[in-house]
Amino acid sequence: MISVARLAVLVGIAGLIPFIAFVAALFTMPQYSVSLLGYFYLYSAGILAFMAGVYWPLAMQLDNRCYPLSPLATILLSQIFFVTAGIGLLLNTQAQILLYTLSYLALYVTDARWMRAYWPAWYLRLRLVLTLVSVLCQLAVGAWFFLIHSSHGV
Numbered sequence: 001m002i003s004v005a006r007l008a009v010l011v012g013i014a015g016l017i018p019f020i021a022f023v024a025a026l027f028t029m030p031q032y033s034v035s036l037l038g039y040f041y042l043y044s045a046g047i048l049a050f051m052a053g054v055y056w057p058l059a060m061q062l063d064n065r066c067y068p069l070s071p072l073a074t075i076l077l078s079q080i081f082f083v084t085a086g087i088g089l090l091l092n093t094q095a096q097i098l099l100y101t102l103s104y105l106a107l108y109v110t111d112a113r114w115m116r117a118y119w120p121a122w123y124l125r126l127r128l129v130l131t132l133v134s135v136l137c138q139l140a141v142g143a144w145f146f147l148i149h150s151s152h153g154v
Contacts, residue, residue, distance in 0.1 A: 005122045012130050018043050019137040026144050033148070037093055040141055044100045045085040047134070051107055052081030058118055069114055077114075081107055097142035104135050 002010075022040040026033060055078035059071040069077075081103065088099045108131040112124055119127075 023140045048085040052078045101138040
């Protein structure tokens with residue numbers, strides 16, 4: 001039987017494949033950039049919402065305890081990230097670049113700073129790697145977008 005840690009690592013790493021594939025596709029198939037950007041940010045929103053969803057079951061297990069966060073604060077954090085993911089889909093590309101980059105960083109800071117007591121050490125290490133790769137992909141897409149549009153005088 002596979003351990004939870006090993007399964008989480010496998011699923012987490014597999015979840016990076018679309019991020020990396022979209023970035024590679026943008027640089028190798030720029031003729032499909034409109035579709036690729038749309039799918040990249042749809043995937044970004046989905047993963048952000050999924051990651052924020054982990055706070056719900058945690059809040060339900062907290063019951064009446066309030067250390068380090070109350071169940072209400074934990075659920076509100078989940079909703080802030082979930083709503084941010086959805087709103088991001090309605091924004092223009094420049095705003096999406098900024099929003100998703102900052103949101104992924106904020107999600108990690110939330111886990112590392114306020115949720116640290118709830119997570120095993122291996123999870124925070126995994127989250128750091130996943131966050132770094134996803135943020136680097138966000139930045140690569142942003143760099144690609146601004147390079148393309150700056151060369152066209154837009």
